[in-house]
Amino acid sequence: MQTSTSLAIDVHGLTKRYGGRNVVDAISLQVETGRIVGFLGPNGSGKTTTIRMICGLLTPDAGQGSCLGLDIMADAIAIKREVGYMTQKFGLYEDLSIRENLDFVARLFELPQRQQTVDEALQRLGLTARQEQLAGSLSGGWKQRLALAACLIHQPRLLLLDEPTAGVDPKARRDFWDQIHQLAQQGITVLVSTHYMDEAERCDSLVYIAYGKILAQGTAAAIVADAGARNLEDAFVKLVGQAEDNFA
Numbered sequence: 220m221q222t223s224t225s226l227a228i229d230v231h232g233l234t235k236r237y238g239g240r241n242v243v244d245a246i247s248l249q250v251e252t253g254r255i256v257g258f259l260g261p262n263g264s265g266k267t268t269t270i271r272m273i274c275g276l277l278t279p280d281a282g283q284g285s286c287l288g289l290d291i292m293a294d295a296i297a298i299k300r301e302v303g304y305m306t307q308k309f310g311l312y313e314d315l316s317i318r319e320n321l322d323f324v325a326r327l328f329e330l331p332q333r334q335q336t337v338d339e340a341l342q343r344l345g346l347t348a349r350q351e352q353l354a355g356s357l358s359g360g361w362k363q364r365l366a367l368a369a370c371l372i373h374q375p376r377l378l379l380l381d382e383p384t385a386g387v388d389p390k391a392r393r394d395f396w397d398q399i400h401q402l403a404q405q406g407i408t409v410l411v412s413t414h415y416m417d418e419a420e421r422c423d424s425l426v427y428i429a430y431g432k433i434l435a436q437g438t439a440a441a442i443v444a445d446a447g448a449r450n451l452e453d454a455f456v457k458l459v460g461q462a463e464d465n466f467a
């Protein structure tokens with residue numbers, strides 16, 4: 220039996236309603252510390268909304284739970300200090316350099332020894348040589364690397380990555396995933412949403428949602444086997460087809 224202390228995410232019945240519709244509908248999710256969990260589902264299925272409720276950015280209409288042992292309703296501010304949240308749209312200042320962007324984030328978190336912290340962040344992500352380059356002049360892959368450096372600067376224990384590799388070339392995506400695996404080896408938990416099947420295959424386990432509900436979860440191999448499918452993509456097509464009949 221799993222004890223709650225080994226769960227980085229432990230939420231029950233999370234529900235969010237917009238315009239009279241449950242866009243997230245009673246989702247319960249448990250993620251063990253140090254795991255990489257892929258969060259998949261069609262556009263508009265509720266992934267971003269769920270991620271935002273988990274990290275206290277959005278208040279659920281129903282449900283409860285904890286993130287890193289902190290209550291998602293009562294401890295939202297404390298959660299933000301422990302979580303790195305990377306969105307599809309990189310929230311960086313295009314007219315600031317790489318170094319200035321990281322320094323700005325370090326100030327927001329009121330980190331001590333800012334210069335050293337920024338130096339280390341630059342080094343860890345291979346950004347030192349480009350530190351004076353303006354963020355706006357970077358390619359998608361380098362912007363993504365900077366965004367990851369920014370969301371790691373306060374040494375979070377949990378990374379919530381919302382389609383972090385959208386629009387990034389294959390080499391940069393591969394580098395990014397190598398980085399994610401290194402972080403997980405250091406004990407950081409990762410919940411990552413993606414539409415890419417090759418990325419899903421690199422996760423320890425997967426959660427697949429549609430219409431705001433979890434349709435399948437487990438390892439990629441188990442999901443494929445349970446769906447009687449040839450591969451992950453086929454499994455998801457089957458699952459969403461069945462869900463259309465039930466929920467659409």
Ligand SMILES: Nc1ncnc2c1ncn2[C@@H]1O[C@H](COP(=O)(O)OP(=O)(O)OP(=O)(O)O)[C@@H](O)[C@H]1O
Nearest residue numbers: 237238242260261262263264265266267268269382
């Ligand atoms: N603030 C809001 N007001 C009204 N509707 C919203 C709001 N935020 C999200 N929605 C709706 O909720 C549904 C779920 O959106 P969400 O962004 O969580 O999906 P998603 O699975 O992350 O999609 P994608 O893969 O396209 O990023 C969508 O129909 C969206 O239009």
